[in-house]
Amino acid sequence: MTLRRCRRAVALAIALFSCIVHYWLVRLRGPLTVERRALWMQSASRRVLAGMGVRITVESRPPSRGLVVANHLSYLDIAILAATMPCCFVSKMEVIRWPFFGKAARAGGTIFLDRSSPASSNNAAREISERLAQNIPVLLFPEGTSTDGSQVLRFHSRLIQPAIELGAPVTAAAVRYTPGGNIPERELCWFGDSLFLPHLFKLLGLPGFSAIVHFGQPHIYADRRNAAQETRAEVVAMRNEGCPQ
Numbered sequence: 001m002t003l004r005r006c007r008r009a010v011a012l013a014i015a016l017f018s019c020i021v022h023y024w025l026v027r028l029r030g031p032l033t034v035e036r037r038a039l040w041m042q043s044a045s046r047r048v049l050a051g052m053g054v055r056i057t058v059e060s061r062p063p064s065r066g067l068v069v070a071n072h073l074s075y076l077d078i079a080i081l082a083a084t085m086p087c088c089f090v091s092k093m094e095v096i097r098w099p100f101f102g103k104a105a106r107a108g109g110t111i112f113l114d115r116s117s118p119a120s121s122n123n124a125a126r127e128i129s130e131r132l133a134q135n136i137p138v139l140l141f142p143e144g145t146s147t148d149g150s151q152v153l154r155f156h157s158r159l160i161q162p163a164i165e166l167g168a169p170v171t172a173a174a175v176r177y178t179p180g181g182n183i184p185e186r187e188l189c190w191f192g193d194s195l196f197l198p199h200l201f202k203l204l205g206l207p208g209f210s211a212i213v214h215f216g217q218p219h220i221y222a223d224r225r226n227a228a229q230e231t232r233a234e235v236v237a238m239r240n241e242g243c244p245q
Contacts, residue, residue, distance in 0.1 A: 005205040008053060012204070015051035016100055019044040023107055034109050034136050038086035041108030045079035053208030058084050060215045065135040066169035067128070067160065068215075069231045071152050071239065072141040074190035074199075075101060077175050080211045082108070087137040090124060090159060098196060113159075115144065121158060129162040139173075142228060148186040149176070152236050157228035164227065169218030172231040174238035179209040214238040 062085035088109040096102040114120035142155035221227035
């Protein structure tokens with residue numbers, strides 16, 4: 001395990017360095033539009049996941065526009081979902097402080113949100129509207145926190161409202177982890193009071209794992225609460241399909 005962890009750590013470091021070089025090359029080629037940031041984020045995510053030994057299986061076609069709402073298991077979900085499609089994320093403000101990943105999220109055009117501030121929520125809603133109008137998929141984790149995968153928490157509907165007002169499609173996305181051997185999914189999840197670096201250190205020592213992403217069909221909703229309830233039900237069904245909890 002020690003050798004594997006060292007090998008993965010070196011591969012991850014190389015991947016992170018190549019992401020930084022690629023970012024500056026993108027900047028030199030012209031203005032950093034939302035679309036170009038999203039494409040850089042997709043490329044960077046694929047490199048990082050490859051360095052960590054994470055394989056991705058996409059079970060259905062990713063949407064090309066609208067709001068995407070997904071369950072949340074770990075910080076890895078951001079890279080996993082970004083690797084499947086160019087998009088921008090809505091994320092809690094604390095992510096900015098994460099080593100490398102915080103700066104990568106900012107470079108990728110993430111919309112940051114302080115959930116304790118109504119003003120921040122209003123600003124985030126306005127930015128979501130602007131991104132949706134540009135036909136860039138916006139990805140939201142409406143549970144508001146990551147979990148151990150044993151259940152999908154209630155979806156908060158406030159930040160779904162911009163899609164309702166614009167008549168933009170809302171697509172449910174389910175993420176599940178399939179570890180090798182007899183390791184349960186919760187061992188890969190990052191939740192509660194788990195610290196970032198110790199969790200990453202543990203992941204680098206594992207044989208690797210697969211992340212399976214299943215996208216539902218896009219729907220246009222007239223009510224944000226109905227959208228939250230129906231997309232949550234979709235996510236639960238997709239997670240349970242082929243991987244009973």
